[in-house]
Amino acid sequence: MDEFALIRAFVAKLPPPGADVLVPIGDDCAVVEGGSRLAVTTDAAVEGVHFRRDTMSPPQVGYRAMAAAVSDIAAMGGQPAWITVALAVPPSWPEDDVVAIYDGVAEAAGAFGASVVGGDVVSTQGPLWMSITAVGRVERPITRAGARPGDVLFVTGNLGGSAAGLDILLGRRAGSAISQAVLVERHRRPTPRIAFGREAARLGATALDDISDGLASELNEIAEASGVRLLFEGDRVPIQPEVTEYARAVGKDPLEYALFGGEDYELVGTAPRDVFARLLAVAAVVGTPITAIGRVEEGDGVVMRRDGKLSVVARRGYNHFER
Ligand SMILES: Nc1ncnc2c1ncn2[C@@H]1O[C@H](COP(=O)(O)OP(=O)(O)OP(=O)(O)O)[C@@H](O)[C@H]1O
Ligand SMILES: Cc1ncc(C[n+]2csc(CCOP(=O)(O)O)c2C)c(N)n1
Ligand SMILES: [Mg+2]
Ligand SMILES: [Mg+2]
Numbered sequence: 001m002d003e004f005a006l007i008r009a010f011v012a013k014l015p016p017p018g019a020d021v022l023v024p025i026g027d028d029c030a031v032v033e034g035g036s037r038l039a040v041t042t043d044a045a046v047e048g049v050h051f052r053r054d055t056m057s058p059p060q061v062g063y064r065a066m067a068a069a070v071s072d073i074a075a076m077g078g079q080p081a082w083i084t085v086a087l088a089v090p091p092s093w094p095e096d097d098v099v100a101i102y103d104g105v106a107e108a109a110g111a112f113g114a115s116v117v118g119g120d121v122v123s124t125q126g127p128l129w130m131s132i133t134a135v136g137r138v139e140r141p142i143t144r145a146g147a148r149p150g151d152v153l154f155v156t157g158n159l160g161g162s163a164a165g166l167d168i169l170l171g172r173r174a175g176s177a178i179s180q181a182v183l184v185e186r187h188r189r190p191t192p193r194i195a196f197g198r199e200a201a202r203l204g205a206t207a208l209d210d211i212s213d214g215l216a217s218e219l220n221e222i223a224e225a226s227g228v229r230l231l232f233e234g235d236r237v238p239i240q241p242e243v244t245e246y247a248r249a250v251g252k253d254p255l256e257y258a259l260f261g262g263e264d265y266e267l268v269g270t271a272p273r274d275v276f277a278r279l280l281a282v283a284a285v286v287g288t289p290i291t292a293i294g295r296v297e298e299g300d301g302v303v304m305r306r307d308g309k310l311s312v313v314a315r316r317g318y319n320h321f322e323r
């Protein structure tokens with residue numbers, strides 16, 4: 001298969017583009033109908049760094065990379081609309097596997113309501129990598145900088161599952177088979193919180209961030225950008241039940257997974273009390289549970305209360321250049 005046949009094989013898997021795509025895949029650029037404020041983001045996924053051939057199948061690689069990129073649109077309170085996918089392919093990857101990445105890309109595009117409008121495919125002598133650019137519509141963007149003293153600090157869903165699932169995939173098996181399967185699935189198939197993010201924007205959440213590098217890291221981002229102190233209760237952090245079971249079996253603190261693991265792609269944010277009450281109601285409607293874990297105060301930094309003691313939570317988390 002040459003480059004053009006490969007592109008044709010990719011496109012054949014994609015759902016048809018939306019009505020807002022005026023010029024679809026096949027020309028020098030796609031042309032889309034904007035007509036609103038747009039959020040733009042890029043995230044890369046690199047073999048050996050974000051996935052390995054033995055941690056994820058090709059469709060899972062595609063789905064997960066799409067979810068990670070779209071999660072940043074959700075974290076702005078936007079609706080993903082258009083996506084481009086760049087792919088660098090080493091000779092060691094069989095063609096069928098490369099094309100199968102698009103099974104995941106296509107499934108994700110459909111699930112997230114976005115059109116894949118273009119991309120690029122090149123060869124490389126290095127590992128396989130992909131870079132996904134997502135553009136979304138966002139009426140009222142929620143930045144990291146809007147948290148105000150008195151706001152409630154909350155997170156969606158539960159945390160720690162992705163990192164525990166990765167530990168299992170990398171060979172540290174422990175706990176029941178069913179829990180292990182749940183955690184592995186959590187790592188391979190994150191769910192960006194698009195509908196909740198949109199509702200958070202509509203109802204007036206003050207800050208929002210998606211959890212890619214770990215809760216501790218994202219909390220520090222919000223505290224710094226907003227110029228506030230964030231205080232949270234360690235025992236209110238929602239930890240996936242299977243993580244608690246797994247962490248005990250391997251002799252680790254489950255909270256470590258939630259705070260420093262990353263790749264859960266849940267949202268962490270702040271909202272005034274009245275807005276938080278409305279978010280709780282809407283969370284039930286869109287099927288995304290939320291938990292209040294603390295509050296915003298004057299000052300700086302991130303502080304956790306656990307067993308009656310306060311401790312500063314540093315920005316530790318996943319960092320590409322500190323390993
Ligand atoms: N190579 C780059 N050139 C320009 N801006 C960049 C580059 N890399 C990152 N940024 C910008 O820096 C900011 C922080 O990026 P970062 O990747 O930490 O955010 P994120 O996507 O939310 O996190 P993650 O990559 O963990 O998902 C973003 O505004 C991003 O667009
Ligand atoms: C094989 C393998 N080893 C390690 C990890 C863990 N990991 C990689 S990148 C990242 C943070 C988010 O990335 P980014 O900041 O680039 O969005 C994390 C927690 C993995 N997923 N697979
Ligand atoms: Mg990024
Ligand atoms: Mg982000």
Ligand SMILES: [Mg+2]
Nearest residue numbers: 043068072212
């Ligand atoms: Mg990101």
